[in-house]
Each structure stands twice: as structure tokens, then as C-alpha cells.
Amino acid sequence: MRKLILLFFVLLPLSGFSQEVGKEAPLFTGYSVSGDTIKLSDFSGKVIILDFWASWCGPCKEEFPFLIDLYNKYSEKDFSVLAVNVDENSSSMNKFLSGINKDVPFKIISDRKSKLPELYNLDAMPSSFVIDKKGVVRYAHTGFTKSDKEKFINEIEKILNE
DSSP: OOOOOEEEEEOOOOSSSSOOOTOOOOEEEETTTTOOOOEGGGGSSSSEEEEEEEEEEEEEHHHHHHHHHHHHHGGGGGEEEEEEEOSSSSHHHHHHHTTOOSSSOOOEEEEOOHHHHHHHOSSSSEEEEEEOTTTTTTEEEEOOOOHHHHHHHHHHHHTTOO
């Protein structure tokens, strides 16, 4: 059985519109299917990868299993992943996830109206932000290739070891 938590959210911008490295990550609040409130600020004190993806995105298909591997490797060390799906319908998202053939251990936010990408000023998929324990965006990535894996690992380890 897939470990999957879908979140539907309402944006509550609490900081300026920016995904710039060195600035605080724009905050938002989300709601799970069961009605639980999820806030980006709930992950304060953890290193986070905030990843934006879509089922139609080829590089996302390569990146998503890697995000699962990262979560499984570092989740015991104050690390988490929040994945934001921007598909307009959940069937596309579910088909994508079932094709991965791995359990998804982290939270997935369903953003059918693409409000979060606007908040983070995205221009491509996937887009990922490595956020430090204080909520500051330390690294930003657009796109994904296999050669990016080492870069992500180095960034995460650097921040976790601070």
C-alpha cells in the first residue's frame, strides 16, 4: 500500500514573494484530505526539499524516485521532502505515482490551481528549493538530470552538518 498523504491547501503568504537563495522561503498553509492543517513552518528545524512537479514532466519522472531515496536516507537526521503536484486533475498525479513502483513516504501537496508556483515565481518543472533549518532558501534548482544527484546530496549534507 502506498504511503501517500495528499494535501489541499490555502495560501497564507507570510513573507515576500521570493524563491531567492538567501531569503526566507514563502510560507503557506495546507490541508490534508482528512482536514489536518499542514504549514511549511511545521517543518522548522528541519532541512527541507520543497519540490514542484507534474505528471507530464519528463525530468520529474527521473527526479521523483531520487527524492524518495533522499527522504529514506536522511529522514532520521532532521530532513524532509514536501512535493507539490500541479496537475489539474488528481488522476494524472495518481497514475504518475503508481508508475514509480516505490512507496512515497513524504507529504504531497495537490495544487490544481497552481497557486504555490506563483508564490515561488517558478518558470520550469521540476523546480526544487533546499530550505535550511531556519526556513531560509539555501539552494534552488530548475530541471533535473542524473548528474544533479551528487549536487543535491552535497547540499543536504552540508546543511545537516552545520
